[in-house]
Amino acid sequence: MKRTMKSLSLRHKIIVMFLVLCIFLIGAGIYWYRMTTLTIQDNTMKLSRQIINQMNSRVDAYFMEIVNLTLPMTARNVSAQFLDKSSGGPYERLLYAKPVNQMIYNVMVGRPEIYGISVVSQDQVSTSSYSNLFAQERFSKISNKLDQPGKFVITGVENYNNIRLLTMAVKFFSPGTQHWGILIVDLKLDKISSIAKDVTLGDTGFIWIADTEGRYLYYPDSHKWSERIPEPFWKRLQSSGEGGGIEYSRGKKMIVTYGKSELTNLAFFSETPLAEVNNDLVKLRNTTILIGVTALMLGMMVAISVSFSLSRSILLLQRLMKRVEIGNLDVHAPDNKKGEIGYLYRSFNAMVNEIKNLIRTISALQVKEKELEIKQLDSRMQALQYQINPHFLYNTLEIVNSYAIIENIPVISRVVQSLARIFRYSVENHAKTIPLSEELAHIKDYLDIQMERFENLRVEILMDVNQSAKMMAVPMMLQPLMENAFRHGYQNHKLEPGSLVIQGHRLGDFFIIDVEDNGRGMAPELKDYYNRLFQDSGGEDRVEDARLGLWNVHSRIRLFFGHGCGLHILSSDASGTIIRITLPFYSIRDGSEALVHDHDC
Known part of the structure; x- marks a missing residue:
């Protein structure tokens, strides 16, 4: 053959x-x-x-x-x-x-x-x-x-x-x-x-x-x-x-x-x-x-x-392509050819010129990629903060509150007022950072509703009021941790919520907030897995939906304050779970924010 x-x-x-x-x-x-x-x-x-x-x-x-x-x-x-x-x-x-x-x-x-x-x-x-x-x-x-x-x-x-x-x-x-x-x-x-x-x-x-x-x-x-x-x-x-x-x-x-x-x-x-x-x-x-x-x-x-003329033209083009392969971009095929061969030569010349243009534009593209990354971060932040817009609920909640007052049911009135403040806080708070005292006021409203739901629930917030008013925090930072405690610490194990403690203090150039519950904790390997994710800046694609709320909080804190800040699970066992939030120690003076330390969080 x-x-x-x-x-x-x-x-x-x-x-x-x-x-x-x-x-x-x-x-x-x-x-x-x-x-x-x-x-x-x-x-x-x-x-x-x-x-x-x-x-x-x-x-x-x-x-x-x-x-x-x-x-x-x-x-x-x-x-x-x-x-x-x-x-x-x-x-x-x-x-x-x-x-x-x-x-x-x-x-x-x-x-x-x-x-x-x-x-x-x-x-x-x-x-x-x-x-x-x-x-x-x-x-x-x-x-x-x-x-x-x-x-x-x-x-x-x-x-x-x-x-x-x-x-x-x-x-x-x-x-x-x-x-x-x-x-x-x-x-x-x-x-x-x-x-x-x-x-x-x-x-x-x-x-x-x-x-x-x-x-x-x-x-x-x-x-x-x-x-x-x-x-x-x-x-x-x-x-x-x-x-x-x-x-x-x-x-x-x-x-x-x-x-x-x-x-x-x-x-x-x-x-x-x-x-x-x-x-x-x-x-x-x-x-x-x-x-x-x-x-x-x-x-x-x-x-x-055209077999004979084609072979000669291809051999010429092959020699030119070998010179391009070794890095010589100054080669040029003849321009006087007509027909398919002439088109092939012109295409070859256009290809070489395009390679030159691509090399010249690489640096410009790299700058544009950096700008795009910044825009993506802004878009991601907006997607995280503008998730709901329930303005139509305000009038409904005011009606329910009025009925509760008329019917002399103060418990419903208090719950409705707390719920209205929660919605207003989540919708109207568009600032990138807020005073920690506002976030604490929000979480108190949320926990007031939970205490009406669970009679045996006891809540302690151990934090200096004056200091919290000077600290800067991320909106909707504590509520996902509370929800995580109720769901995974108590409800999934059919336990009645017992105790929630939020305490904060300054530690050097950082401000530490520990959130503690006495529910059933997670397995040690699962705790270590999530702590590795919190340390890994590219772990978003691997996080499970069940803990997406924790990852949301961790991501937003890092977006605002740097990779040294965020969440860390200190302990999680049968006696309860402690999750630590690390923030930079900010102070507010004359309406502006001043950072105590001058390095990344």
Whole structure:
């Protein structure tokens, strides 16, 4: 074989090489087409799953909004009085139903998607915003589906006056008694249907929704509403909460993906015709084959006609490239050549000139990279500090505080006032550094709320007030450490929070703050692991989500005060955990900050 190739002329060698290349390209094209088809199908399924997950999240958020809006109704005194006393007679029913109806009206104001709300007692005495009889008729069917008091359940789809309603209900008890009832919320399906209707997959793909009983809750063809979904889909949904594959639907091969909401138990399906996905790919394949064959034939003809001149030009270019390889950038190919060789020579000259330009611009690029690093640090700092903007909560908290004062509940008033100050501190404090006294005031508000929650919690803050007013600190520095103590020191080990101590003092050119709890600590190897991360300036990519709050605090302290500052876990065992914060000792004089020491923290 080698002798045969050597005996062939350059022209014949080029023909043989082109034939081999054609065979290889045909095989590679077939493989490329099959792999591309599978990749496109896989990407289509991934994209469909992402769309389904986004829809799932939107629907879950919508239902949680309805739950948060209506669930407090079950804790109101008027609801308890209705359950306890409305069964006495028509007068009592009318008397105690009136405030319940007013409460229902207040909840439904501005929510047109809520068709109606009903409250039905265990004696099947009801009051409703639209039909008491309709609520009573559904009492037994709905109450049998409510196992856990205080938890909303979607009970199914109802038809009322030719309007399809999605019904959700919750069982609740009157405090201190055995009287119970159910709160029924009927939602128009327009909101959920619009979420699915707005989503399109390609030209003819679509999304549809199934309810908890395996019936169409929404389908582009409205005639299928309330019909049972295909049995293969239902079986797959029962065996797996999400998945997908190639299915036959409506006589076509369809790419079907599905996912089930853990909150609402509603199932979301996407269907995309397989032919539609592959249509452009088939056209691309045919076009590619045509272009490839044409290019090969033309290339063969051109290669044969210029084989001799090409070899001489390539040898010249090879000599010039060797000189470039050894560092001589003053070489220059002839400019008088025409055609492909002339273009190749000009490209070579342009390449050499571009190399020269790149070498000259390296220093400028290095300066720009430094500037970019500084901008990235600023952007990262802003991302860490501007994470929430809950201005709309202030008015709500003021309303809750007013009600607490009117109802003479000082505990709620204090908690709401502390919570309002916490939100205001986290939103309005945009300074890079603040006096430590402001951070301590913030953490006191946070711990006041926790002490209302945990009766046995004892808090000590041992720090000189005057000194803390002169110290500079990072905003939101202590709260993540408190949250870490509650979650990992107490709650994860099912322990009642007992003691939290915050003490600070000056140590040379630094100011030390120790945060101590008496919860269950972490394993020694885990403590050593996090201390190594705190010492390593590039350990952000390796930190676990569970300790992201500690890393956030540590990173911000280092951004402002240098790599010598930050967090360090002094001890962590069965008796508790001590985390140390190291800050530079700043003093504030005449409205300016003065650093006591003159070296990096």
